[in-house]
Amino acid sequence: MNNYQDWEHYHGCIVSARGGWKIGEGVQCCGYDMMEDLVGKKTYMQVVILNATGRLPSKELADWIEAIHICLSWPDPRIWCNRIGALAGSARTTAVAASTLGVLAADSKSYGIKPLISGVGFIQYAYKEITKGISIDDFITNEVKKNGGKPYLMGYIRPIAKGDERIPAMEKVTKDLNFTIGKHLSLAYKIEEHLNKRFDETMNVNGYVSAFLSDQGYSAEEVYRIFSSLVISGVTACYTDTRERIKGGFSPLKTSDVTYTGKALRTVK
Amino acid sequence: MKSSFSDVKSRGEQFSVKIETKITLEQSPEHNPYLVEKQFIHGYDHLDLLENCNFADVIYLLLRGELPSKEQSILFNKLAIALINPGVRHPAAQASIIAGVGKSDTVNILPISLGVYGGTFDGAGEIEATIRLFRKYAKKPAIEAKEEALQEKIPSITQHYGDADTYANTLIENLLPYAKDGKIFSWLYQLQSLIYNENIGITKTSICAAILADLGFQPRQGASVMQLFAAPGLLAHGLEYSNKPLTSMVFEPDEAYTIEKLKNE
Known part of the structure; x- marks a missing residue:
């Protein structure tokens, strides 16, 4: 018996649960026949989500x-x-x-894709805590304490600007596609109300997406992969x-545009 | 139900209007403010460095702000060579080979392989956390960390393919003469002596973390420096394959390709 049996299982072969191309037979994609079931029948984004999560969405x-x-x-x-x-x-x-x-x-960690992990994690954690019986106000107080007294709740507050024009746009999409407001999104709105009253801060698009997709049953890691x-x-x-x-034409800098704050001039020897 | 707070107002934050640096000072010729006549790196004339320093010393200067002492220079060079070639089997080297043999634009070979080398399996992905933790733990005797190490609760102290990493153990022995005066390296060396026989051990990442920490590098510098050290070996393997035909690379036959059912099917 050796300690590398787990790797021997994969040595000289490929094992995949996602799919692959069997020459002359076709292409499988997460349990679907790509040419028969997906091409021309499902949208590109449906297949992106299928590949990221293993589940074909509506x-x-x-x-x-x-x-x-x-x-x-x-x-x-x-x-x-x-x-x-x-x-x-x-x-x-x-x-x-x-x-x-x-x-x-x-x-x-500051913008883009990774904060979605924290955003989904936050609203799912908030839902669990509040379901246990803690009030939203007390929950916010606890979270603010964790952040040194600042209301930096993931999914709320936006750098550079206050407010988020993307939320009303997505609210319209949500309504037009006949989605209802689930338990996480409903809580996200309630947290926003309290946060606005106490700190004059609001939900950002990360918070909206995280809550909506939590209601659709996705985990934080799945959301991160979908949006990679x-x-x-x-x-x-x-x-x-x-x-x-022109080449070099974006944000060209003159040497005088740079402030040097380093060591005084010196020699090696 | 909808958000009532979607009006967008600027926070009026003050962003910098100029780039500020302690590293580079450039001076222009009179006829064109975009061209460079002289460049200084942390105060040294670039041409002075070109004439009087080796490559690794200037890397050290760029990252630490000072040229290394003789001992620091030797150690930094030894560490760079210790990590220079993750080996052809490493996922990052295989990615490099795939980029090479697949005729990916050659300017992309290095970014592709270094990206894979940024993972946590025998790569740079955990080194930041490792440096942070080593700096804290090395304040106490290594014996106090033994149990945590054996439970693989310390980053970059683990098994490799089911056993303690033999080559990392060889490397730490070979680096000992140059690194033994470092507090964190000494702590790591002692820890290795306590755990290696129990089939848990240090990794190349932990060696790199300990030596960089002893040299004064900050945790956030660790991953990039480790990638820099490994770049030549990764690149060499990709370039070796960049003139070869596609068939020179493994393409597993269908018999060796198993498509499993998804768990949720």
């Missing part, structure tokens, strides 16, 4: 998730991931390099703009 839910992709990928090159795309265009990389590098940048290329469209747009202008 077209309505996939449409909702597609809409939020639009909300979270706008072509303003001041947004951090988009700026990577703009700089890449200015530096004349390829579009694929620029777009994927922008997505990598959005794998950030969330910002790509805006990044490509910013790349395209600067790629069509």
Whole structure:
């Protein structure tokens, strides 16, 4: 008996529960025959979600998730991931390099995709706590204490601006697609009311998405995987703009634009 | 039910209007403010460094703000060589090979392989947490961390393919003469002597974490420096395959490809 049996199981072969191409037989995708069951019958976003979670969602839910992709990928090159795309265009990389590098940048704790993990985790935790009997006000007080007295609840408060124009847009999508407000989203609104009263702060789009998708039965990790290329469209747009202008034309800096605050000039020897 | 608070107002936060750096000072010629006539790195003329320093010393300067002492320079170089080649079987090297043989744009080979090397399996993914924890734990005798180590509760102290990592153990022995004066390296070395016979051990990540911490690197610098050290080996394997045909890479036959049922099917 050795200690590497677990790896021997995979040695010289591939085992996948997601699918694959059997030459001459067809392509399987999470239990579906890709050409028979999916192509032309399901939307691209349905298949994206299928591949990320192993479960095929309804077209309505996939449409909702597609809409939020639009909300979270706008072509303003001041947004951090988009700026990577703009700089890449200015530096004349390829579009694929620029777009994927922008997505990598959005794998950030501060914005983009990773906060969705905390957002879903937060609202699901909040629901459990409040179901146990704690009041929303006390819950908020406890959370604020954890953050040194600041109301930094995941899914609430937005950097740079107060309020979030994406929420009413998504509320309309939710209504148009005939989704009802579930227990997590309902709680998210109630927390917003209290937070606004006490701290003049509101829900952000992360909070809305996290609560809505919690109601649809997704875990935090599943949401993160579904949205793994969330910002790509805006990044490509910013790349395209600067790629069509002069080389080095995005945010060019003169040497005098940089403030040097380091060591005085010195010599090695 | 809908959000009543969707009016958007700027918070009026003050963003910087200029880039500020302690690292680079550039001076322009009179005729063009975008061109460079002289460049200084942490105060040293770039050309002075070019003439009088080796590559690793200038990397050290860029990241730490000072040129290394002779001992620090030797240790930093030894560590860089210790980690220079994760080996052809490492997932990051295999990714590099796939990028090479698949004729991915060669400018993408290194980012692809370094991205995979950023994982937590024998890579840089855990080094930040490891440095933080080692800095704290090394204040106490290694024996106090033994039980936690044996339960694999300390990051980067684990098994590799079911056993203690033999090559990491070889590397720590070989680095001992250069790193033994470091408090955190010494702690790690002692811990290894307490746990290795019980088939749990250090990893290349933990060696890197201990030495970088002793050299004064900050936790957030750890992953990038480890990626930098491993880059040459990863790149070499990808480039080796970049002129080979697609058929030179393994493509498992259908008989060796099992499609399992999804658990929720």
